[in-house]
Amino acid sequence: MKPGVSPDTFPPRSHEAKRISVVEAAASVFCREGYAGANIDLIAAEAGVSRQTVYNHHGDKEKLFVAVVRDLTERCNAGIFATIATFPDQPAGLEADLVAFAVRMNRNCTCNRDGRFLRKLIQAEGERYPELFAEWREQGPGRTWSALAARFARLAYAGHLSIDDPDVAARQFFALVNAELQITFMLGGMPTEEEVLRSATNGVRTFLAAFGRRKAASVRQAGLAHA
Amino acid sequence: MKPGVSPDTFPPRSHEAKRISVVEAAASVFCREGYAGANIDLIAAEAGVSRQTVYNHHGDKEKLFVAVVRDLTERCNAGIFATIATFPDQPAGLEADLVAFAVRMNRNCTCNRDGRFLRKLIQAEGERYPELFAEWREQGPGRTWSALAARFARLAYAGHLSIDDPDVAARQFFALVNAELQITFMLGGMPTEEEVLRSATNGVRTFLAAFGRRKAASVRQAGLAHA
DNA sequence: ACAAATTTAGACAGACTTGTCCAATTCGTC
DNA sequence: GACGAATTGGACAAGTCTGTCTAAATTTGT
Numbered sequence: 001m002k003p004g005v006s007p008d009t010f011p012p013r014s015h016e017a018k019r020i021s022v023v024e025a026a027a028s029v030f031c032r033e034g035y036a037g038a039n040i041d042l043i044a045a046e047a048g049v050s051r052q053t054v055y056n057h058h059g060d061k062e063k064l065f066v067a068v069v070r071d072l073t074e075r076c077n078a079g080i081f082a083t084i085a086t087f088p089d090q091p092a093g094l095e096a097d098l099v100a101f102a103v104r105m106n107r108n109c110t111c112n113r114d115g116r117f118l119r120k121l122i123q124a125e126g127e128r129y130p131e132l133f134a135e136w137r138e139q140g141p142g143r144t145w146s147a148l149a150a151r152f153a154r155l156a157y158a159g160h161l162s163i164d165d166p167d168v169a170a171r172q173f174f175a176l177v178n179a180e181l182q183i184t185f186m187l188g189g190m191p192t193e194e195e196v197l198r199s200a201t202n203g204v205r206t207f208l209a210a211f212g213r214r215k216a217a218s219v220r221q222a223g224l225a226h227a
Numbered sequence: 228m229k230p231g232v233s234p235d236t237f238p239p240r241s242h243e244a245k246r247i248s249v250v251e252a253a254a255s256v257f258c259r260e261g262y263a264g265a266n267i268d269l270i271a272a273e274a275g276v277s278r279q280t281v282y283n284h285h286g287d288k289e290k291l292f293v294a295v296v297r298d299l300t301e302r303c304n305a306g307i308f309a310t311i312a313t314f315p316d317q318p319a320g321l322e323a324d325l326v327a328f329a330v331r332m333n334r335n336c337t338c339n340r341d342g343r344f345l346r347k348l349i350q351a352e353g354e355r356y357p358e359l360f361a362e363w364r365e366q367g368p369g370r371t372w373s374a375l376a377a378r379f380a381r382l383a384y385a386g387h388l389s390i391d392d393p394d395v396a397a398r399q400f401f402a403l404v405n406a407e408l409q410i411t412f413m414l415g416g417m418p419t420e421e422e423v424l425r426s427a428t429n430g431v432r433t434f435l436a437a438f439g440r441r442k443a444a445s446v447r448q449a450g451l452a453h454a
Numbered sequence: 455a456c457a458a459a460t461t462t463a464g465a466c467a468g469a470c471t472t473g474t475c476c477a478a479t480t481c482g483t484c
Numbered sequence: 485g486a487c488g489a490a491t492t493g494g495a496c497a498a499g500t501c502t503g504t505c506t507a508a509a510t511t512t513g514t
Contacts, residue, residue, distance in 0.1 A: 034263050
């Protein structure tokens with residue numbers, strides 16, 4: 001991974017810092033302009049380094065692009081798993097806890113800088129790099145859905161939910177919670193805190209109406225009705 | 228709209244046919260390569276015309292791109308409204324009818340060539356042409372959601388569903404029905420007929436569990452469980 | 455303070471694009 | 485069959501971009 005150096009002395013931090021700076025600037029420019037439209041000079045300028053430094057670190061444009069996607073995938077996955085770890089296993093108030101979880105997921109994974117960038121790169125360039133994005137698919141959604149499904153299964157086993165197929169339920173949870181943000185996502189925009197909360201609230205409410213234990217039948221009519 | 232011609236004789240059909248041919252080839256190339264990566268020579272070749280003809284018809288690359296998006300938007304909207312017209316207002320079997328409707332929607336609008344192309348262009352270039360895609364947003368999703376919400380409201384009023392907010396329900400219906408196709412859509416792929424059916428079936432089942440009238444409480448456990 | 459490695463700015467060739475121009479050809483129509 | 489409009493292919497200038505190279509300046513560790 002690291003460029004060849006003397007036995008025990010590794011390159012100064014500034015070296016690594018610049019590498020990161022370049023990758024981040026590249027992520028931003030690739031997303032804004034597309035792969036073909038991205039300009040190495042612009043990336044260098046935005047990273048605050050010279051063009052030559054970009055080539056020294058990453059070889060060529062395509063390798064830089066791959067590095068960007070790998071980087072984003074890794075960070076996003078880390079964020080997703082960290083957030084899944086906060087899933088409410090022993091909920092005090094199920095609706096409130098699931099809403100809070102959904103909002104965390106949105107804020108820390110789906111809507112943050114890395115999440116939006118990765119999504120856009122996948123959408124725009126996914127077909128051009130099949131193996132790269134197949135890798136993302138396995139590492140990301142593949143493991144993510146399983147992990148989330150396991151949490152829902154546990155919640156069902158503990159009697160808080162009534163679920164036939166945890167995998168389907170997990171995917172539907174996500175779909176419901178993001179239902180009102182689709183168009184904003186499509187255009188690469190950043191929903192407001194309030195929109196996220198509203199979409200999550202409406203989504204969780206419907207999710208519980210479908211999968212909630214029937215004991216508390218008044219759940220759906222309880223809260224304020226967000227338009 | 229049409230280019231200036233003599234009073235009563237309009238250009239031969241071949242003229243218009245080539246215009247269409249160019250726009251379709253352009254849609255394909257813009258989607259595959261992105262705006263910046265799209266090459267006019269390639270578009271011309273794919274359309275089976277000379278480069279000069281492309282310029283004769285559309286002026287320049289940007290105007291051609293706008294024409295492509297307008298064209299796709301128009302056709303997609305027409306398809307969407309035509310499909311919404313087949314919404315089951317007086318359902319014989321509610322679940323089966325809604326599944327069939329969802330499958331129609333997917334096949335004729337979301338997953339067909341125009342739908343996939345338009346979605347990709349919006350995702351990739353939406354930020355670069357705010358007013359163009361704002362127009363799409365108003366003409367497309369804006370009116371679509373209203374129309375669909377109205378249908379659900381009628382269904383609720385007729386006693387087939389129990390819905391608080393028809394707009395929310397309409398968005399959630401779409402989200403649920405496409406829940407299992409998200410990743411395929413992201414990568415610009417085309418789901419199989421079977422995947423579409425499965426996602427629709429699972430989605431409608433959950434939708435009815437949440438919004439169905441309680442009379443038939445056994446709805447959720449009825450059908451075969453699609454994994 | 456010194457020596458080695460890294461970074462920088464700039465020039466550079468090669469390739470590629472866009473959009474224009476033009477003469478020759480083809481096509482549809484009368 | 486002949487006329488006029490549309491189409492074609494090719495050449496073309498102007499601009500942009502990638503990736504390389506070099507010599508000078510800077511930074512880093514010792």
